Amino acid sequence: MVVKTALKAEGISVVFGSRDNPFVALDGVDLEVAPGEFAALMGPSGCGKTTLLHVLCGILRPARGRVWVDGIELTALSDAARTRLRRDHIALIFQKFNLLPALSALGNVAIMKRLGAVVGGASPDAVLETVGLGDKKGNLPSELSMGEEQRVATARALYTDPAVILADEPTGSVDSANKIHILDVFEKCNRELGRTILVATHDENVAARADRVIVMEDGEVV
Amino acid sequence: MGSLIINNLYRRKVRSAIAVAAVAVGVAAPIVLAGLTYGSINEVLDRIRNVGADVIVSRTSNPALLGVRTGVIDESLGEKLEGVEIEYEGETVRPVESVSPVLVWVAEVDGRLQNVYGVMPDRFPAFGGFMADALVSGRLMDGPDELVVDDRLAASAGLENGDTVELMNRSFTIVGVVRAGAGARLFVNLDSLQELTGQDGKVSAFYVKCKHPGYVSATASAIEDEFPGLNTITMGALADEMAEGMAGLDEFIGAVTGLALLVAGLVILLTTYTVVLERTREIGILKALGASRTFITRVILSETLLLCTAGAAVGLGLAWLMKLGIGIRYPLLTVEMTVSRTFGYGALGIAVGALAGIVPALYAATRDPAETLRYE
Numbered sequence: 001m002v003v004k005t006a007l008k009a010e011g012i013s014v015v016f017g018s019r020d021n022p023f024v025a026l027d028g029v030d031l032e033v034a035p036g037e038f039a040a041l042m043g044p045s046g047c048g049k050t051t052l053l054h055v056l057c058g059i060l061r062p063a064r065g066r067v068w069v070d071g072i073e074l075t076a077l078s079d080a081a082r083t084r085l086r087r088d089h090i091a092l093i094f095q096k097f098n099l100l101p102a103l104s105a106l107g108n109v110a111i112m113k114r115l116g117a118v119v120g121g122a123s124p125d126a127v128l129e130t131v132g133l134g135d136k137k138g139n140l141p142s143e144l145s146m147g148e149e150q151r152v153a154t155a156r157a158l159y160t161d162p163a164v165i166l167a168d169e170p171t172g173s174v175d176s177a178n179k180i181h182i183l184d185v186f187e188k189c190n191r192e193l194g195r196t197i198l199v200a201t202h203d204e205n206v207a208a209r210a211d212r213v214i215v216m217e218d219g220e221v222v
Numbered sequence: 223m224g225s226l227i228i229n230n231l232y233r234r235k236v237r238s239a240i241a242v243a244a245v246a247v248g249v250a251a252p253i254v255l256a257g258l259t260y261g262s263i264n265e266v267l268d269r270i271r272n273v274g275a276d277v278i279v280s281r282t283s284n285p286a287l288l289g290v291r292t293g294v295i296d297e298s299l300g301e302k303l304e305g306v307e308i309e310y311e312g313e314t315v316r317p318v319e320s321v322s323p324v325l326v327w328v329a330e331v332d333g334r335l336q337n338v339y340g341v342m343p344d345r346f347p348a349f350g351g352f353m354a355d356a357l358v359s360g361r362l363m364d365g366p367d368e369l370v371v372d373d374r375l376a377a378s379a380g381l382e383n384g385d386t387v388e389l390m391n392r393s394f395t396i397v398g399v400v401r402a403g404a405g406a407r408l409f410v411n412l413d414s415l416q417e418l419t420g421q422d423g424k425v426s427a428f429y430v431k432c433k434h435p436g437y438v439s440a441t442a443s444a445i446e447d448e449f450p451g452l453n454t455i456t457m458g459a460l461a462d463e464m465a466e467g468m469a470g471l472d473e474f475i476g477a478v479t480g481l482a483l484l485v486a487g488l489v490i491l492l493t494t495y496t497v498v499l500e501r502t503r504e505i506g507i508l509k510a511l512g513a514s515r516t517f518i519t520r521v522i523l524s525e526t527l528l529l530c531t532a533g534a535a536v537g538l539g540l541a542w543l544m545k546l547g548i549g550i551r552y553p554l555l556t557v558e559m560t561v562s563r564t565f566g567y568g569a570l571g572i573a574v575g576a577l578a579g580i581v582p583a584l585y586a587a588t589r590d591p592a593e594t595l596r597y598e
Contacts, residue, residue: 059510060592080514087512098507102229111226115513156511 004071006164006196007033007056012065014051014219025051026062027219033198035163038190040207041200043216049200050095052216053166056198057090058082070163087117091157095169097149099141105152106137109159120161127155131185147178154185165189167199171206183209227524234497238529241493245533246540248486249571252479253541253564254557258548259471261558267464271457272404274347275322275429276438279303279445279454294424297323297416299449303428306448308440317437317444322346323425325415329389329408332379334554337406338389340415340425347431348404359383360398363411369394370409372402378553390418407554430454479567483574486533491578494526498586509591518587526579533575534568 014026026048033039041049054060056067058074067074070089074082086092099108109124122130128137131151141149150170157165167186171179187209189195199206207213215222231238270278281295300321308317325340343349343362358373360383369389371381376399386393394410416422430445432438442454455463498505505518541564545557 054592057510083509083512083514086510092510094507094510098503098510100226100504100507102226102233102504107225107229111508112511114226115508115511115517117512 004035005032005068006035006037006070007031007198008068009052009056010066012052012055012062012067014048014055014060014062024219026055029065029216029219029221031056031214031221033164033196035196036190036194038186038197038209038211039199040210040213041198041216042202042207042213045202047216048219049216050168051219053092053168053198053200057092057166058086087112087115088160089163091160091162091165093150093153093157093165093167093170095172097141097146097153097173099149099152099156101141104138104140105133105144105148105155108141108152109156112156112160117160119159122159124155124159127159128152130158131155132181145178147174147181150174150178150182151185154182158185158189163196165195165197167197169201170199171201171203179203179205227521227528230497230501231525231528237493237497241490241529242533242536244486244489244493245530245571245575246537248482248574249534249537249567250540250544251482252475253537253559253567254544254548255478256475256563256567257541257545257557257559258555259475260468261556263464263468263471264558265556267461269404269406270460272348273322273429274404274431275457276432276435277430277442277445277454277456278427278460279430279449279452280427281451281453294325294421294426295428295452297412297423297425299452300425300428302449303430303445306441306444308437308444310434310437310440315433315437317432317434317441319431319433320345320347322429322431323412324405324427324429325412325419325421325424326406326426327390327415327419331375331387331389331408332381336375336408338408338410338415339406340410340412341405342412343409346405346409347429358399358401360396362398362400363409364397366411366414366417367392367394368397368411370398370400371396372407373399374402374554375407392418479570483570486571487574487578490526490530490575491581493529494522494579494582495585497525498522498582498589501586502589505586505589506591506593509589515587519583522583522586523576523579526583527572527576530572530575530579534571537571538564538568 009029009031012026012029013024015022015024017023029052041052043049051060055062062075065075069085072085074085077085100111103111105128106124109127113119125137128134131154133148133151133155136144136148144152150173154170170182174182183206186197190197199210201207300323303321304318305316306318307314310317322341322345327338327340328335329338349362363370369387376382381387381396383396383399385396387396416424430441432441438456442456445452445454508518541559545559548555548557
C-alpha cells in the first residue's frame, strides 16, 4: 500500500552565489512529513530552514532534488503550475508577516480569494474572529502591533483550505501572549482540522507543541 | 483588486499626482494648441466666407494676405468687372450681380494691430447678408469719420457707440457694433480710408457676387483672362487651399502632440517602473501567496490606466480652463475645441500612458519571489 505523504523532499540541494564563490544553502536534504503531522524544523540561524521552506512551497527551484506536495511533484511543474499549486495546496506564514500594506486586516485575508485560491467555509471576518482580531478588521498593517500582524498573517493562511501550512518563525517577532495565541491556533488547525504543519523555529516552546522535531545544521537534516 | 489598486495609488499621493499632472499636461497642451491653430485659421476662413461674395479679385493669390496691403487696384475697374461676359450653356451672359470694392489697411487699436476694411456699406455683401440682422447696436457708418466695430473687439477694448477711436492720427466715432465674423473687425467708408491712406481711387480687392452658383468658376476665369495681373479665387477654391494649408499644420500639431505625449508616456513609464521597484517586496508577497503573472500584470496596468484616465480627465478640464483663460486674457483669439478632437486627445493620452505601463507591468510579473523573500 502506498502511503501518500503531505510533504516529501528528496536530495534537495540549493546553491547561492557565483560559480567561483558558491554558497551551499541546502545539501542533499531528504524530508517527509505525514498528512496531519505537526512538525517543527529547528536549527541555528543560517542553517537553511527558510531556504528549505521556500523550496517546499515552490518559490525557490532547487539545483538538485525533487519535492512532492500532497502527492504532486512540485519540481516537475511549470512556473505557473507551481504558483497554482502553492495557492491551492499550501498556506505560507512568514516571519516578517508579509502583509500587503495597502490593504486592511480584512483585505489581507480576503485577497486570497481574489488570487483565485480555494477558500474554506469560513468568511474572512470569521477567520479574523478566530485569531482574536474581530475588532481590528479595518485596520491597516501599520496600525497593528507585530503580534496582531502575525495573527492576520495566520488568518490569511487559515482562510484558504490548504493541505499544508508552512510557517517560518511565526512567533519570532511577537510577545508571549501573542505567541501562545498563535500556537493555540496552529494546534487547533492541526488537531481539529487535520492540517499538516511544518514550522521553522528557534523556539523550544514551539517545538514542544509539535509531534516531531526535525533538526537542521549547515544545510543538512541531521 | 479594486481596493488594492486604489489604496496603492492613495498611499503614494505625490507620485500619483505627478503622474496625473504629466498626462494632464500631455493631453491639454495639444488640445489647446490645435484649438488655437485651427480656431485662428477657421476664423480667417469664415470671415472671408461670411463676406458673402463668390469670387475675390485681387493682386494676391491668397486673400488671407490682404491685410498686408499687397498691391492696389484701380477702383474704376469695378465697373468693368460688372460688365464681364461668359458663355454659359450656349448663351452669353453677364454673370456679375454686384462688385464690392474693399481697401484693406492696418491700424493699431487697443494696443493691437487690426485690419480695417474701407467699404461702401450699401455694396458690401456682408452688410446685406451675414450681418443684415447682426447690427448689435447703432447703425452702419454713413459719414466720413464714422466707424463700425465688431462686438468681440468692442468687448475686448471696452468700446461702445459714441466713443472715438484714433485711426492713423484721425478721430473716428463709433456709430455701430456688428456681430463678429465677416471681413475685418473695423469698418469705415471706402473714400475715408482712401483719403486717409493717400490711396485715392485705389482698392485692395473686389468682392464679386454672381447671379447664379453655376457662373462662379467661369466668371473667375473670365476675369483673369480679361484683366492680366489680377488674381481670382472662388470660395470653393479658397476652402480647398486652406484645407491644403491645414494638412501641413496637421503634421506640425502631430509632432507637438507626439512630443507632449511622449514626455507624458515617459513620466508614466518612470513612475510605474519606480513603483514596481519600490513594491518589489509586495509583488514578491503576492507571488508567494499564489498570484499569477496575469494578476500582477493586471494590478500594475490597472493602476496605470487609472492614473492615465484621471490624467486625461484633468487634462480635459485643464484645456477647458486654458480656453477660458485665453478668452479672458486675449478675447480676440479663438480656441476651437471640437468634441472629437478633445476626446481624441484624451483617449490618446490614456492609450500612451497604458502603453508605457506595459513594460514595468511585465517586468513586475516576471520578478522572482524567492529573490524578494530571501533577504527579508
